[in-house]
Amino acid sequence: ILNVEQSPQSLHVQEGDSTNFTCSFPSSNFYALHWYRWETAKSPEALFVMTLNGDEKKKGRISATLNTKEGYSYLYIKGSQPEDSATYLCAFNTGNQFYFGTGTSLTVIP
Amino acid sequence: DADVTQTPRNRITKTGKRIMLECSQTKGHDRMYWYRQDPGLGLRLIYYSFDVKDINKGEISDGYSVSRQAQAKFSLSLESAIPNQTALYFCATSETTGGTQPQHFGDGTRLSIL
Numbered sequence: 001i002l003n004v005e006q007s008p009q010s011l012h013v014q015e016g017d018s019t020n021f022t023c024s025f026p027s028s029n030f031y032a033l034h035w036y037r038w039e040t041a042k043s044p045e046a047l048f049v050m051t052l053n054g055d056e057k058k059k060g061r062i063s064a065t066l067n068t069k070e071g072y073s074y075l076y077i078k079g080s081q082p083e084d085s086a087t088y089l090c091a092f093n094t095g096n097q098f099y100f101g102t103g104t105s106l107t108v109i110p
Numbered sequence: 111d112a113d114v115t116q117t118p119r120n121r122i123t124k125t126g127k128r129i130m131l132e133c134s135q136t137k138g139h140d141r142m143y144w145y146r147q148d149p150g151l152g153l154r155l156i157y158y159s160f161d162v163k164d165i166n167k168g169e170i171s172d173g174y175s176v177s178r179q180a181q182a183k184f185s186l187s188l189e190s191a192i193p194n195q196t197a198l199y200f201c202a203t204s205e206t207t208g209g210t211q212p213q214h215f216g217d218g219t220r221l222s223i224l
Contacts, residue, residue, distance in 0.1 A: 004152070031210075036212075042217070043215035043217050043218060044153075095209050096209075097155055097158065099155075
């Protein structure tokens with residue numbers, strides 16, 4: 001069993017604030033790192049798939065970076081909006097199996 | 111229509127009953143996965159299948175079995191349900207290249223075992 005940790009567990013920010021959270025994973029057996037956005041009563045939806053050390057991905061106001069040597073990824077949200085409220089999951093892939101973190105729950109206060 | 115469909119969406123049953131959760135997909139993906147989600151825990155992999163003849167145990171397979179009836183269908187069975195199998199269950203699919211492609215999730219099945 002591989003340990004994937006996400007911090008913080010939950011976060012409340014004001015509308016317009018920028019924020020970031022962390023996913024830590026083993027630096028060995030790395031194949032890919034995924035980020036998903038999970039809204040209440042819905043299913044997780046993919047944000048990014050990252051495979052190379054130093055990768056940076058961006059989608060609108062959300063971006064992510066990857067450091068495979070030290071085993072972490074950051075997810076950034078610039079200018080948070082209420083519709084960004086969700087749980088953000090990261091998943092470490094070994095080529096076969098996925099290991100998910102417990103997620104960071106983000107609440108954006110209008 | 112959803113690309114990944116899970117049935118039923120909700121199920122309440124009693125200890126000792128046999129239960130089957132079904133997953134079907136129209137995405138044409140080879141890889142299919144079953145996860146369970148418990149409060150305070152991340153999604154945990156139960157079983158995964160890379161094609162019809164390939165079934166693999168995940169992190170928490172004890173008490174579960176699966177059947178890959180066709181490329182599009184992957185069923186999860188609880189032979190004799192117990193209360194600690196109460197959870198939210200998700201089916202997911204991905205393309206053959208697997209780890210470098212995103213997973214696509216169904217809407218989940220909420221299972222309660224009394």
